[in-house]
Amino acid sequence: MPRRVDHEERRRQITDACRRVVARDGLEAATFQAVAAESGVSVRLVQYYFGNKHGLLVATHRAVIEGSAARFGGGTSPGESAEPPPPRAVLRALLVAQLPLDDARRADAVVLAAFHAAALTNEAVTPQELRGAPRALVDLVAAQLLRERGDGALPGDRSGPGDRARLDAELVLASAAGLTQGILAGHVSGETALAVVDRLLDHLVDPA
Amino acid sequence: MPRRVDHEERRRQITDACRRVVARDGLEAATFQAVAAESGVSVRLVQYYFGNKHGLLVATHRAVIEGSAARFGGGTSPGESAEPPPPRAVLRALLVAQLPLDDARRADAVVLAAFHAAALTNEAVTPQELRGAPRALVDLVAAQLLRERGDGALPGDRSGPGDRARLDAELVLASAAGLTQGILAGHVSGETALAVVDRLLDHLVDPA
DNA sequence: CGGTTGATGGTACGACCGTACCATCAACGT
DNA sequence: ACGTTGATGGTACGGTCGTACCATCAACCG
Numbered sequence: 001m002p003r004r005v006d007h008e009e010r011r012r013q014i015t016d017a018c019r020r021v022v023a024r025d026g027l028e029a030a031t032f033q034a035v036a037a038e039s040g041v042s043v044r045l046v047q048y049y050f051g052n053k054h055g056l057l058v059a060t061h062r063a064v065i066e067g068s069a070a071r072f073g074g075g076t077s078p079g080e081s082a083e084p085p086p087p088r089a090v091l092r093a094l095l096v097a098q099l100p101l102d103d104a105r106r107a108d109a110v111v112l113a114a115f116h117a118a119a120l121t122n123e124a125v126t127p128q129e130l131r132g133a134p135r136a137l138v139d140l141v142a143a144q145l146l147r148e149r150g151d152g153a154l155p156g157d158r159s160g161p162g163d164r165a166r167l168d169a170e171l172v173l174a175s176a177a178g179l180t181q182g183i184l185a186g187h188v189s190g191e192t193a194l195a196v197v198d199r200l201l202d203h204l205v206d207p208a
Numbered sequence: 209m210p211r212r213v214d215h216e217e218r219r220r221q222i223t224d225a226c227r228r229v230v231a232r233d234g235l236e237a238a239t240f241q242a243v244a245a246e247s248g249v250s251v252r253l254v255q256y257y258f259g260n261k262h263g264l265l266v267a268t269h270r271a272v273i274e275g276s277a278a279r280f281g282g283g284t285s286p287g288e289s290a291e292p293p294p295p296r297a298v299l300r301a302l303l304v305a306q307l308p309l310d311d312a313r314r315a316d317a318v319v320l321a322a323f324h325a326a327a328l329t330n331e332a333v334t335p336q337e338l339r340g341a342p343r344a345l346v347d348l349v350a351a352q353l354l355r356e357r358g359d360g361a362l363p364g365d366r367s368g369p370g371d372r373a374r375l376d377a378e379l380v381l382a383s384a385a386g387l388t389q390g391i392l393a394g395h396v397s398g399e400t401a402l403a404v405v406d407r408l409l410d411h412l413v414d415p416a
Numbered sequence: 417c418g419g420t421t422g423a424t425g426g427t428a429c430g431a432c433c434g435t436a437c438c439a440t441c442a443a444c445g446t
Numbered sequence: 447a448c449g450t451t452g453a454t455g456g457t458a459c460g461g462t463c464g465t466a467c468c469a470t471c472a473a474c475c476g
Contacts, residue, residue, distance in 0.1 A: 177390070
């Protein structure tokens, strides 16, 4: 047996470098040579661990998605003993966590935007286990809205409170995506985005 | 004098071809050879009319932006004699016009998303006269909201109705962008997007 | 202690891309 | 008529990218 190496750590090291390259110079700049130079290994090694470019890009896409998802759970894990926080606070934390308000989240958002745009015309860069993720987020937001409004009838009702909560949940997620896009493009400041989030929550919890 | 040709028409013919290529295969597929083949001219001619690739991309970006903007004015030009339509109808028309609900608008939205993502790491593909466009849209939406609510105090007030209208206008535009993104990615259907738009308008005009 | 084998480096090859250069055609003023 | 000149075609060149191929090193088992 020759010397063994932690494959997962090496792959993480390389996908991290790829993530930095994409965040800095865009998806088309993520060549084997650029990623190898950024991660401090040889071109041959990148090829060895990911086979071809498609494998590298898919692995990087999955890594950045998992990294972003990990930031969601960070604020809600402790405090199981106390009573659950009010739904408005949960929703606000969920929205704010999505916004690219610091450099790390901005880099992730830029990378995700690059992959998102590429998926519109390529559809092979998205790992196929991620197709249903937005639907789960809608359910989560809708559940919080129903909890806030005191209505518990979630399963399939026509034009009932559950239907309205579902539309409001789509509105919440669309607003978060749009605000993220505006912040990245420089059209919207971070303070304005936070004010818009609070204004949206006012609309959602005020009129019952 | 040799034979003269309408330069604007030729440029439009080529930028249209470039727009189709980007909508179909993405920005990185917009090579000189692909655009030349799509527009039915030689590579040399594309070079002749746009100088280099940067010129071609900037011209295409401007063309698709102007084309999208032209669709906005199409529904509001006639009927100057009658009374102005209610603000809610104006806002709804403005939102719906942005959504990629048919093939033409979808193609434009895909191309704009590609340029938007490229601008995050390149910032040379956006013609510089387009930087202030979103700000004008915010003013337009905020004015309609104030007209709906019967408050006329627009210029700089602190925490007044104008400030709230401004935040609501940002919310409207962010929602439109987010819904567009969701439709393009296939997470949101056209009917759901329209229902979300109506739900948002309910929130905006109901609680005064 | 030697050989099997995972890990790594270097490099060459074919394809494509952007661009510069040279050539040709056609129309209109003189 | 004819030459000036805008419009167009073809092609070659340097660079880069993805990938395949060959070689080397090192560790552990037998």
